[in-house]
Amino acid sequence: xxxxxxxxxxxxxxxxxxxxxxxxxxxxxxxxxxxxxxxxxxxxxxxxxxxxxxxxxxxxxxxxxxxxxxxxxxxxxxxxxxxxxxxxxxxxxxxxxxxxxxxxxxxxxxxxxxxxxxxxxxxxxxxxxxxxxxxxxxxxxxxxxxxxxxxxx
Amino acid sequence: xxxxxxxxxxxxxxxxxxxxxxxxxxxxxxxxxxxxxxxxxxxxxxxxxxxxxxxxxxxxxxxxxxxxxxxxxxxxxxxxxxxxxxxxxxxxxxxxxxxxxxxxxxxxxxxxxxxxxxxxxxxxxxxxxxxxxxxxxxxxxxxxxxxxxxxxxxxxxxxxxxxxxxxxxxxxxxxxxxxxxxxxxxxxxxxxxxxxxxxxxxxxxxxxxxxxxxxxxxxxxxxxxxxxxxxxxxxxxxxxxxxxxxxxxxxxxxxxxxxxxxxxxxxxxxxxxxxxxxxxxxxxxxxxxxxxxxxxxxxxxxxxxxxxxxxxxxxxxxxxxxxxxxxxxxxxxxxxxxxxxxxxxxxxxxxxxxxxxxxxx
Amino acid sequence: xxxxxxxxxxxxxxxxxxxxxxxxxxxxxxxxxxxxxxxxxxxxxxxxxxxxxxxxxxxxxxxxxxxxxxxxxxxxxxxxxxxxxxxxxxxxxxxxxxxxxxxxxxxxxxxxxxxxxxxxxxxxxxxxxxxxxxxxxxxxxxxxxxxxxxxxxxxxxxxxxxxxxxxxxxxxxxxxxxxxxxxxxxxxxxxxxxxxxxxxxxxxxxxxxxxxxxxxxxxxxxxxxxxxxxxxxxxxxxxxxxxxxxxxxxxxxxxxxxxxxxxxxxxxxxxxxxxxxxxxxxxxxxxxxxxxxxxxxxxxxxxxxxxxxxxxxxxxxxxxxxxxxxxxxxxxxxxxxxxxxxxxxxxxxxxxxxxxxxxxxxxxxxxxxxxxxxxxxxxxxxxxxxxxxxxxxxxxxxxxxxxxxxxxxxxxxxxx
Numbered sequence: 070x071x072x073x074x075x076x077x078x079x080x081x082x083x084x085x086x087x088x089x090x091x092x093x094x095x096x097x098x099x100x101x102x103x104x105x106x107x108x109x110x111x112x113x114x115x116x117x118x119x120x121x122x123x124x125x126x127x128x129x130x131x132x133x134x135x136x137x138x139x140x141x142x143x144x145x146x147x148x149x150x151x152x153x154x155x156x157x158x159x160x161x162x163x164x165x166x167x168x169x170x171x172x173x174x175x176x177x178x179x180x181x182x183x184x185x186x187x188x189x190x191x192x193x194x195x196x197x198x199x200x201x202x203x204x205x206x207x208x209x210x211x212x213x214x215x216x217x218x219x220x221x222x
Numbered sequence: 223x224x225x226x227x228x229x230x231x232x233x234x235x236x237x238x239x240x241x242x243x244x245x246x247x248x249x250x251x252x253x254x255x256x257x258x259x260x261x262x263x264x265x266x267x268x269x270x271x272x273x274x275x276x277x278x279x280x281x282x283x284x285x286x287x288x289x290x291x292x293x294x295x296x297x298x299x300x301x302x303x304x305x306x307x308x309x310x311x312x313x314x315x316x317x318x319x320x321x322x323x324x325x326x327x328x329x330x331x332x333x334x335x336x337x338x339x340x341x342x343x344x345x346x347x348x349x350x351x352x353x354x355x356x357x358x359x360x361x362x363x364x365x366x367x368x369x370x371x372x373x374x375x376x377x378x379x380x381x382x383x384x385x386x387x388x389x390x391x392x393x394x395x396x397x398x399x400x401x402x403x404x405x406x407x408x409x410x411x412x413x414x415x416x417x418x419x420x421x422x423x424x425x426x427x428x429x430x431x432x433x434x435x436x437x438x439x440x441x442x443x444x445x446x447x448x449x450x451x452x453x454x455x456x457x458x459x460x461x462x463x464x465x466x467x468x469x470x471x472x473x474x475x476x477x478x479x480x481x482x483x484x485x486x487x488x489x490x491x492x493x494x495x496x497x498x499x500x501x502x503x504x505x506x507x508x509x510x511x512x513x514x515x516x517x518x519x520x521x522x523x524x525x526x527x528x529x530x531x532x533x534x535x536x537x538x539x540x541x542x543x544x545x546x547x548x549x550x551x552x553x554x555x556x557x558x559x560x561x562x563x564x565x566x567x568x569x570x571x572x573x574x575x576x577x578x579x580x581x582x583x
Numbered sequence: 584x585x586x587x588x589x590x591x592x593x594x595x596x597x598x599x600x601x602x603x604x605x606x607x608x609x610x611x612x613x614x615x616x617x618x619x620x621x622x623x624x625x626x627x628x629x630x631x632x633x634x635x636x637x638x639x640x641x642x643x644x645x646x647x648x649x650x651x652x653x654x655x656x657x658x659x660x661x662x663x664x665x666x667x668x669x670x671x672x673x674x675x676x677x678x679x680x681x682x683x684x685x686x687x688x689x690x691x692x693x694x695x696x697x698x699x700x701x702x703x704x705x706x707x708x709x710x711x712x713x714x715x716x717x718x719x720x721x722x723x724x725x726x727x728x729x730x731x732x733x734x735x736x737x738x739x740x741x742x743x744x745x746x747x748x749x750x751x752x753x754x755x756x757x758x759x760x761x762x763x764x765x766x767x768x769x770x771x772x773x774x775x776x777x778x779x780x781x782x783x784x785x786x787x788x789x790x791x792x793x794x795x796x797x798x799x800x801x802x803x804x805x806x807x808x809x810x811x812x813x814x815x816x817x818x819x820x821x822x823x824x825x826x827x828x829x830x831x832x833x834x835x836x837x838x839x840x841x842x843x844x845x846x847x848x849x850x851x852x853x854x855x856x857x858x859x860x861x862x863x864x865x866x867x868x869x870x871x872x873x874x875x876x877x878x879x880x881x882x883x884x885x886x887x888x889x890x891x892x893x894x895x896x897x898x899x900x901x902x903x904x905x906x907x908x909x910x911x912x913x914x915x916x917x918x919x920x921x922x923x924x925x926x927x928x929x930x931x932x933x934x935x936x937x938x939x940x941x942x943x944x945x946x947x948x949x950x951x952x953x954x955x956x957x958x959x960x961x962x963x964x965x966x967x968x969x970x971x972x973x974x975x976x977x978x979x980x981x982x983x984x985x986x987x988x989x990x991x992x993x994x995x996x997x998x999x
Contacts, residue, residue: 092985102975106305144915301910484972
């Protein structure tokens, strides 16, 4: 029974070894270069969810009462307010007038836009000045140590 | 190492009777002649299909099939998941490459008359596979839920609706409703990852079984030359000679896919907005362009038929004739009639290429 | 028999009472007579059904006097208290009899103001009417006579979106305005303004004629008060303007503040090209090359243009990166700061101080530059990928070469 990979091969044994090395090495190396990305792919990234739907806004006890924090929600700024009544409110910080970033005024207990003096309440409702529409309101959940802001369904 | 391999083979043989299969494969041969190169394309298509399944399974780990999340999940894969850009771009490019190689395979089989007796069913199962592959392309295209995909699906399913009688039902079945909505996405996802893979597996099993049973066909022109003694009948063992050559092709395809993914990554586009007007210049993917252009050129009424319906009817009839070719071209050997069928094939190919090119005019 | 007659009789009376015309349950001879008349005499009876006074329960005699229970012409006897239709010059007092009486109005609508009559007296209309000009507007000209609707009713002539048309009825009529020698193009100009657009788009707080001119005390604001009027909404602009060199200078020169650059009625959406020394600039109306104002205008417009350009470049590169699927949300956040800087800079333009504008455009430029950098970095990431690709291609070529050589080696020996 003659086998094609018989010892009676043509060419010096050295050349045969090189060919085997090239073939084996090439195949193994290329396989590694395919499997490596696949293995890294199946491990979930550190941010398990797309940040355009929900995001961790702050840690519990990070904010004092009647204070606020700007956090990133997707590609836009958002505002987390801890009111004087110890409630958390999360609203978009993009002013509905000309998209400036609004801020929480601790003296007024209201949300103020420095560009044209627009005013909103802590629920995002536009109260005075140029803003034509209220600010988008997000749902707030406390999960362990995290305060999570999520887009309303 | 060889001892280990032999031991494993023996172990499998004791349980599966694998030795008989091994013997069979060892005897599989490939005819060598000037058209041998076309024999590679079937295996190439199968290889790319395997790539699709593997990358598709990986994408399934992160994809979400709802309008709220689909686009974002693809964006997530592209930007946050390590090598997600690679997997996704390979999947999209390989899909196109596969449809291309499947088309080459189909036309080469046609022109080399490999569909003749006893290979009629191989042709038929192959054609079903081709339609399944086009179905994969159509359903998969919607899944990223971007503007292009949304409107291409709208137009594509609209064409189904113009068929009188079943049209309305077909439209509702495809869209999961009157319009293209989240219901359509869910449905297309189900088709793409469950229904079509199931059908493809069955068809593929039948197709491959037939190929192995019946061996590789030799084109009638070559057979004639051999009969006349102008050429010698030479063969090459499949294993390992042809397989090694196959592997060169597959490696080259892998290299091409990697290069395409890195240099021409598949675009994300913009998220679909059903209430926005369709952007100018909307058109389907390249493999549907010839149908798209034909329907554009048809007048609103052909004889007593609605123009769009006439076009679809025309393509359906042509498709049916194409599938039935082995039962129409039943002669043995090479003759003038063979040339007529070759001519028809050239016309079909030319029509497809011309119509596709005209879209860009 | 007697009982049946009684029942029949009272049902007839009941029927007659109920069958009395339309909207009154008690006997009202004014309506029952006037509703049968044609033209001007009959219209009040027909209109009054929709009137807000009718809804409040008032009837003809509450304003006009007379006796609604008297079917004869005696109902309109002046001796018996009939006041009739007042002359034009007396209309304000006629309406004011109730509408200036706080304790009376409180019974119907405590929120309604009662200073309309005293306001009207201060208005141009009121003063001319006192001097005998009956062509000017009085209460009924704007509010209607017998079909008066509440101000909050969108069909009312004094509803915010209808005010300009109501004023234009006289003020755009060149024939009737001829003797006063005042222009009649204000309404036409206003309709082209950004205020009119906002109003028709549904924001009823947008300014219309009465917002700046007053309604009952309608008078054009004096030159020195224009900035105050505009400043009630455009707070920052007015404040900065007053403190700027133009504030005092305009007053000195008798120029009408904001109106000088922004116009009074045809107030258009301003563009950055209004600042500077270009063809669309308002600065060069007064300033010429060489003076301090010209130089300031030039510097301000240059800073604005630079920031706009930088913003646009960053925006373009981020859009490209996003389309190809790169992650640039932090860069977008950075760019929004640059956008904010542009908005604030456009306010600061009214200080006319390049230094003030520069205080805003400089950090804006830094933000847009950072965003641009992030965009380029995102696109550069693809270079890294090409390096990885190159490596795997080397392995692939190795494997292909190995395969090819193996084939050659296998097939170069004699076939069995």
